[in-house]
Amino acid sequence: MTILVNGVAVTDQDWPTPQMAAVHELLRQRAVALGWLDHEAEPAAVNEAIERVLAEEVRIPDVDEAACRRYYAQHAQRYQSDELVFARHILFQITQGAPVAAVRAMAEAMLTELRAQPALFAERARRHSNCPSGELGGELGQLQRGATVPEFEQALFEGTALGVLPQLVKTRFGFHIVAVDQRVPGKSLPFEHVHDRVADDLHGDAEARALSQYVRVLAGQAEVQGVELDAATSPLIQ
Known part of the structure; x- marks a missing residue:
């Protein structure tokens, strides 16, 4: 089945999954809408614009000491x-x-x-x-x-x-x-010995969740056909 994102046909043969191909197109269209990319831009410019979209529009929560300790307790098997x-x-x-x-x-x-x-x-x-x-x-x-x-x-x-x-x-x-x-x-390993590693891991997880939420909101505002995306209509989803 042909994948369409807001009426634009998407080729998924160079992507590990059809979902990833559709998400890339969603982000490309967002960059165009923001005026950061031309419709006919080369792939390198597209990738650069998508990176800018993610850097400027995705908000990643700060990592504090209490959150690090909770994360360490929940993922103790990682820190051995x-x-x-x-x-x-x-x-x-x-x-x-x-x-x-x-x-x-x-x-x-x-x-x-x-x-x-x-x-x-x-x-x-x-x-x-x-x-x-x-x-x-x-x-x-x-x-x-x-x-x-x-x-x-x-x-x-x-x-x-x-x-x-x-x-x-x-x-x-x-x-x-x-x-x-x-x-x-x-x-x-004691928490004090792996504090920096815990903070990096927690930040990575928070970043992944924030990126996922952002993409879900974009999908909820778009017309996507031919592939299932976990869409959301509110930026307040968890």
């Missing part, structure tokens, strides 16, 4: 020393011009296969992974926090599951099938 995960992965790389939807479909199909037959993981990694670790059956060895990109780290550490994880992990490199073989728990 020497926490290790032994993992493997299969990377389906996304390169410029690659058919993203087709790459994702291949990855999803293999994920389904490996969830049913995990013993095939090493063989599939050797044949199909676009990461050098494929030669080792996808083995990444022991990993600790900070050793990988944030999206991959979250998939590894924000849970307790073992085996082939049920969802693909999307990073800047592409789509990953991930298997967690072992978890070695760490020791909790």
